[in-house]
Amino acid sequence: MVALIGCCLSPMLHAETFLQVYSQALQSDPAFLKAEANWRAQKLNLPITRAGYLPQLAVAGNAVRSYTFYAPASLSEVSDYNWNYGYSITLTQPIFDLAAWxxxxxxxxxxxxxxxxxxxAQQQLMQRTAQAYFEVLKAYETLIYTNDNKEAVWKQYLTAKRKYEAGLIAVMDMYDARSRYDFVIAQEISAKNTLSDKLENLHALTGHYYKTLNGFSIKIPLVQPNPRSVDAWTKASEAQNYSIQAQRFNVIAAMDNIKQQVEAGYPTLDLSTGFVEARAVDNQNDSTNTDAVNLGLNLTYKPIQGGLVYTSTEQARYYYAAAAAELELVHRQVVIQARNSYVGVMAMMNRVNTDRARIVSANKALVATEAGLKVGARTMLDLLNDLTTLYQAQQQLADDRYTYLTNVINLKAAAGTLKMADIMQINHWLQKKIALPSTSFVDVKASERQKQ
Structure with a gap:
């Protein structure tokens, strides 16, 4: 699936849909590339280890010229010499080796x-990509709402200024509006900084910077987890979570390592067969040829190895204890993630519905305050506060909506059920093209100077 997504989307490396951003992360994220390389390397451990229990063929050859001196007092005179040639082929098959097994x-x-x-690691990449993408959209919406609030406050300031100059209101109302406008400018600077940071986080995953992305084009459906039981999700996580499964196999491998170290002191039995051919030629050109074929069993036993078996076994037992402790640690972390994510999904569903109702109420309150300001029943400060309340409610809705989606993804990841179908579903919701504004502080200052 990873290769398929990469091949399908590689011609569009700079596109902006969520699916394409995820494809870029698959091809560029260093953490995932490291995990993939480690997986491919560790898969080779099995054939490497199995090779020790398969037939071994050895070929050897030699050519030696030897000299014989019969007069030690005159070593410069060679009395005799001969040539020895030979080669051997040996085939060995281990028959009994419990340590190797x-x-x-x-x-x-x-x-x-x-x-x-x-x-x-695949599921974690889905999580990290979705979270980084959502954080950019959240920062973008915060900046948009802050800009809207700034424009609304600026209009109120201009209105208050005209009324003050006409002698209709006190100077305090104009100062309140100007003070609130300056405060929103500071919020805008902070929002731009946050958006810049979130874009950098997304760049760290994909290696690309983005000027446009896809935002939500439809209202996100709020769906309760199925099954609707935190205990059921916890059990599913304990049975299916990939991190728990990985650690369980590590415990099994650690137990096999203990057995391997214990059995390193056991005898081993090999079946071997071979062919040897040797030829000797002396200085008289007389030659002797020898051919031999052998077949036999080789028994090797090392009862004393300097304490190697004992110390290696003790070390393996400690490694097993460490692996078992790591399994329990991962198990507890996954259970916490599953339970917290489930509770988070349910809580965010309620909060999103509450946020929507809060926006309706804030709009009604703003309309009433505007009417009250016209008849003198409300002050400019009341109106500014209601404007802030409305934009805060809108921003909170955006935050809670993204938090809901993040919790859904985390819950499925904990249960080991997060798949490409979930990425495709999110991509289906994200169809609205948005142009990311400049995050330069120069733009903010220039805009402020124009309104002085």
């Missing part, structure tokens, strides 16, 4: 652990 079993468990770790 458990090394193969341990390597098999390690490969399964590496595969589960790689699958977890």
């Amino acid at each position: 458990h090394a193969i079993k341990g390597a098999s468990a390690s490969v399964k652990s590496a595969t589960a770790t790689y699958l977890a």
